Amino acid sequence: MKVLKGQDILALGFMTFALFVGAGNIIFPPIVGLQAGPHVWMAALGFLITAVGLPVITVVALARVGGAMDALSSPIGKFAGGLLAAVCYLAVGPLFATPRTATVSFEVGLAPLIGDTPLALFLYSALYFLLVFFVSLYPGKLLDTVGRFLAPLKIIALAALGAAAFMLPAGEIGTATPEYVAAPFSQGFINGYLTMDTLGALVFGIVIVNAIRSRGIESPVLITRYAVIAGLIAGVGLALVYVSLFRLGAGSHAVAAGASNGAMVLRIYVQHTFGGWGSGFLAVLISLACLVTAVGLTCACAEYFSRVMPLSYKTLVMLLAAFSLLVSNLGLTKLIAFSIPVLTAIYPPCIALVALSFCASLWHSQPRIVAPVMLVSLLFGMVDALKGAGLGEWLPTSLAHLPLSEQGLAWLVPSVVMLVIAVVMDRLLGKPAAATA
Known part of the structure; x- marks a missing residue:
């Protein structure tokens, strides 16, 4: 070889x-x-x-x-x-x-x-x-x-x-x-x-x-x-x-x-x-x-x-x-100014995807875990992106003051919460029917 x-x-x-x-x-x-x-x-x-x-x-x-x-x-x-x-x-x-x-x-x-x-x-x-x-x-x-x-x-x-x-x-x-x-x-x-x-x-x-x-x-x-x-x-x-x-x-x-x-x-x-x-x-x-x-x-x-x-x-x-x-x-100048909010939005779901790929053996169905966590991380990453683009005033007060929002990590806590919920649901639902056939 x-x-x-x-x-x-x-x-x-x-x-x-x-x-x-x-x-x-x-x-x-x-x-x-x-x-x-x-x-x-x-x-x-x-x-x-x-x-x-x-x-x-x-x-x-x-x-x-x-x-x-x-x-x-x-x-x-x-x-x-x-x-x-x-x-x-x-x-x-x-x-x-x-x-x-x-x-x-x-x-x-x-x-x-x-x-x-x-x-x-x-x-x-x-x-x-x-x-x-x-x-x-x-x-x-x-x-x-x-x-x-x-x-x-x-x-x-x-x-x-x-x-x-x-x-x-x-x-x-x-x-x-x-x-x-x-x-x-x-x-x-x-x-x-x-x-x-x-x-x-x-x-x-x-x-x-x-x-x-x-x-x-x-x-x-x-x-x-x-x-x-x-x-x-x-x-x-x-x-x-x-x-x-x-x-x-x-x-x-x-x-x-x-x-x-x-x-x-x-x-x-x-x-x-x-x-x-x-x-x-x-x-x-x-x-x-x-x-x-x-x-x-x-x-x-x-x-x-x-x-x-x-x-x-x-x-x-x-x-x-x-x-x-x-x-x-x-x-x-224009390139950097435009790229910052875009990167702030797309980085969180990419981080979630990579991190969860190492844990595939811990749950019954990967899609049940990965998809909802990535979706939540994207949505709340967009909150950070809007703030980074200077459009924070468009956000409701509840979103503008999320935990870690001031540090640009508003996506982190909601993503972890979603992960816990998804893991519990995965345990309750068990293995997909195709896997048990």
């Missing part, structure tokens, strides 16, 4: 890590570190749960069912599962995450060097998505392209930045903003959503499994084992990156106290620490990180939609790259 060599397993882990680490992973932790101040490590704990723990668990959950998201979502039915998959793929694909990789890499890395103009953004994004298009045409070679070449370069650049964050801090840790003084853990937890890593894991699962299969591995047991190892390698790498960037942000109060976002914190720190060539270093780092993630997202989306639409993989790669190019030229 064919097995992967040690160097192939390491390359697979590097590829998985590189697929996850995009622009959002690099720009959100610094602002959390800056704003959390002395509470940075409590905020980091919450952030690491949603930005590292959940993605790794999602990779494991997908590996157990063969990598495809529709297999994971089977308890909620084919239509609902297909709708959820389409929303997740579109969110982390051409609507938000893929265009964001281009706009962030431009605005953080290149705009300070060549100017922030619509023409410059268009020319950069056109070249950027042309590269994404060509690399994505050959998904079978993704392990070689990303795992053996692009990922090591990306890791070296991130390691240099991480070492500088600890060895060359810009100053002392500053004071925390009021929201981090009140609830540092939950603030970090919610900010972890913005990396889109859990949604990304739902999308990347099939890419990771296909990369394993491209090496001739067909055994489901081995595929699951290698995917789990790859997820763990990626998780360790993500945790190290985040811890370094939290430290970078927390120690940048003296030079970046007025920064309004993580991109600004990062840019100021790099220029302060590395001098004149700092902007060039940052441009290469961000562009490389974003390009790898964009390729992974494009491959995954094309792979999925080629199975549910009458279009070929190569045609979809071209359409996805072209659409992402158009959306990216709307600008980073």
